Amino acid sequence: MIFEVFRQEKKGQAFAHAGSVEAPDAAFADAWAREQYGRRGESEALWLVPRTSIHAITEWADEFDLKYRRVDGYSIKSRLAEARERASAKSSGA
Amino acid sequence: MDARTQEFLGYVQDGGQVEATDWLPDEYRQKLIKFIEMHANSELMGVLPEREWILKAPTLQRKLALTAKVQDEVGHAQLIYRVAEDLGKPRDEMFADLISGKAKFHNVFHYPTKTWGDVGVIAWLVDAAAIISQKALLKCSYAPYARIMKKICWEESFHILHGRDVILALMTGTDAQRELVQEALNRWWGPLMQFHGNPIPREEDPMFVWRIKSQGNEEARQQFLEGYVPQIWELGLTVPDPNLRRTDDGVWEYSEPDWAELKSVVTGHGPRSQDRLAFRARFLEQEQWVRDAIAA
Numbered sequence: 001m002i003f004e005v006f007r008q009e010k011k012g013q014a015f016a017h018a019g020s021v022e023a024p025d026a027a028f029a030d031a032w033a034r035e036q037y038g039r040r041g042e043s044e045a046l047w048l049v050p051r052t053s054i055h056a057i058t059e060w061a062d063e064f065d066l067k068y069r070r071v072d073g074y075s076i077k078s079r080l081a082e083a084r085e086r087a088s089a090k091s092s093g094a
Numbered sequence: 095m096d097a098r099t100q101e102f103l104g105y106v107q108d109g110g111q112v113e114a115t116d117w118l119p120d121e122y123r124q125k126l127i128k129f130i131e132m133h134a135n136s137e138l139m140g141v142l143p144e145r146e147w148i149l150k151a152p153t154l155q156r157k158l159a160l161t162a163k164v165q166d167e168v169g170h171a172q173l174i175y176r177v178a179e180d181l182g183k184p185r186d187e188m189f190a191d192l193i194s195g196k197a198k199f200h201n202v203f204h205y206p207t208k209t210w211g212d213v214g215v216i217a218w219l220v221d222a223a224a225i226i227s228q229k230a231l232l233k234c235s236y237a238p239y240a241r242i243m244k245k246i247c248w249e250e251s252f253h254i255l256h257g258r259d260v261i262l263a264l265m266t267g268t269d270a271q272r273e274l275v276q277e278a279l280n281r282w283w284g285p286l287m288q289f290h291g292n293p294i295p296r297e298e299d300p301m302f303v304w305r306i307k308s309q310g311n312e313e314a315r316q317q318f319l320e321g322y323v324p325q326i327w328e329l330g331l332t333v334p335d336p337n338l339r340r341t342d343d344g345v346w347e348y349s350e351p352d353w354a355e356l357k358s359v360v361t362g363h364g365p366r367s368q369d370r371l372a373f374r375a376r377f378l379e380q381e382q383w384v385r386d387a388i389a390a
Contacts, residue, residue, distance in 0.1 A: 019242050020176055036169055
């Protein structure tokens with residue numbers, strides 16, 4: 001299991017991603033994170049989060065994109081393919 | 095090179111950073127693994143010359159400081175192996191490649207440590223040379239590696255002070271002690287000058303092209319000479335290179351390092367290469383039951 005390690009350097013500061021540890025369970029992850037990220041007293045606190053529990057958002061819709069005023073602002077190719085696929089799946093499934 | 099890879103290359107060359115979850119071109123991933131794996135191997139193998147001196151260090155304080163340094167370096171290996179694992183190479187495979195000689199570690203860790211003077215020179219100058227390379231990784235295009243380097247550089251900075259303190263204690267001691275340092279410097283100067291690699295133009299160095307490292311080999315060596323030769327001289331030590339000089343425009347000139355020696359040493363033919371690999375292999379085998387028990 002991989003645990004992402006987030007470190008708080010001083011009280012009141014935001015936790016920042018520092019690295020990760022691989023461990024069979026939370027107890028081992030605790031021991032290794034203490035050793036690798038807190039041995040020198042360099043951390044005020046650590047958060048260990050199973051990697052699979054992280055829900056990441058990296059894609060953003062740009063509401064102020066003005067391309068809708070142009071022909072190239074519409075990319076219908078993949079959507080059309082998806083719509084056709086759905087339609088044919090529906091008709092064959094019916 | 096396909097369009098997507100070209101775009102990626104342009105992005106990292108403009109200073110862009112990527113995360114483990116981003117799409118990475120295969121060539122970039124392979125170069126990263128090779129580089130990071132060698133770095134981790136060097137941290138792991140690099141403690142062996144110093145480990146030999148823990149029990150022989152002259153005072154309790156020095157034994158403790160050296161133990162702490164060894165502990166730090168092994169810790170660095172743990173952190174860096176984790177980064178390489180995330181890129182897709184299992185740790186067992188990295189250990190196997192290290193032991194078989196397929197994967198390399200830095201030249202300076204293939205040499206013997208004859209006296210306590212060598213320990214001082216390693217902690218001061220070898221670590222200084224290493225931290226120059228490592229600081230150039232803080233801007234690495236692969237962000238998880240760059241973040242790990244922040245912690246590592248912080249610890250390396252006091253290792254250099256520890257080394258300088260060992261050297262200063264000897265240099266303020268007896269003539270025999272000063273001689274010990276001079277002899278160690280004479281032994282280490284060649285490997286130190288080889289450390290940053292041959293001076294290929296950075297544009298031809300794939301590790302620079304992909305912005306895995308942010309400086310060329312010769313730039314790193316010049317930075318080392320500029321920072322440390324004056325410090326060596328001010329202690330009354332002699333650098334064993336009659337051609338070493340700083341030109342008026344601030345460039346250091348030096349005798350051509352022995353590149354054949356570098357190649358031979360890093361391919362496992364150094365004076366201590368095989369002993370140290372055998373030592374590492376013995377402990378990997380001896381401690382297999384611990385890894386098995388944890389995984390069970």
